[in-house]
Amino acid sequence: MQPTTPSIISPDIPTPQKSSSPLKLGILASGSGTNFEALVQAIADGKLRAEMPVLIYNKPGAAVAARAQRWGIPAILLDHRKYQSREAFDFDIAQTLSQYGVEWVIMAGWMRRITGVLLDRYPERVINIHPSLLPSFPGLHAVEQALKAGVKITGCTVHIACLEVDSGPILVQAAVPILPDDTPETLHARIQVQEHEILPRAIQIAAMGVGELRK
């Protein structure tokens, strides 16, 4: 067995502009909230010049809510099961984000499909993170998909969200080698380390102008 080769992260990482006003990020999260935590930490460490006025979560008891409380960030529960349609759900999300002055929407493990209702309110300002090197393995269970396909390298992608799931202009990617004895759990854990690295960088890049990302 060789030692584990390092991950690579695609380049062009801008340094935060001290002069600009901090970005106002609204976070959408469904789960344990490790990406949320990584973002708050990056802000606390001065790596990302941003504020986080609100977290929206959709599952009662999600661990991410407790994390938000520890950081003193308002955590709003919007339960998708209480809505008649995706559009009605997204309308309330967009309303809530606006009320808190959110400029950029970060889907940090948001397990719901978004609609034009949210995208029209935040055009090219919704950012998604996905645990594969897109365009490979979009959709659910990306880590399991990669293991099943037998690829030797996978990774994660941060991109501008659009209506099609896991599509849209790519901001940053990181590559992660698959080890011979990887399980979905061990591989996902290694991918998450990279997610926490690239999400703050991707937000910085997006804030500098997504127009340049479109070919």
Place this chain on the structure above:
Amino acid sequence: MQPTTPSIISPDIPTPQKSSSPLKLGILASGSGTNFEALVQAIADGKLRAEMPVLIYNKPGAAVAARAQRWGIPAILLDHRKYQSREAFDFDIAQTLSQYGVEWVIMAGWMRRITGVLLDRYPERVINIHPSLLPSFPGLHAVEQALKAGVKITGCTVHIACLEVDSGPILVQAAVPILPDDTPETLHARIQVQEHEILPRAIQIAAMGVGELRK
């Protein structure tokens, strides 16, 4: 601009078995033959325990033929335009490879689709190299495809060939970051450096038993 991050190569690189007899590799190549050259050099350097009894090329005047001559390796021209069908072409290829005692067939920049005629003669013993991180960007112009898609990381893949183009069990992959000012030419050149690295390793892995690669 950050310094260029290094490429990563997926792990599990076996060391050559000194006791085993050298692999007999037959090379199929259409172009300039840089992968051919990298393989011969890896053999000369003792990194790959193999022999190369024959090169088959399909384009009169291909630069790979001159490379073979410099190394004293027989270079056989089989021009696909002189055949009525892909099968008839592959029949002559398989016959030629057999005559030279070839055990493993390496498609090192072979721009022809292969058929069951070749695969039946060399079951799970035909190896292909492709300039993308499969399953992303199969088929022609993989480097241009990656640039057009706006991905930030691409790479190359060595895999066991099957009837479907650019499919089959993956042996080794390497990741290559895309730089902001990359052209198809600059990116392809950086991918080729990795191709030359992983092709000999992949052959070694394949020779140790492809059965383990199938999930």
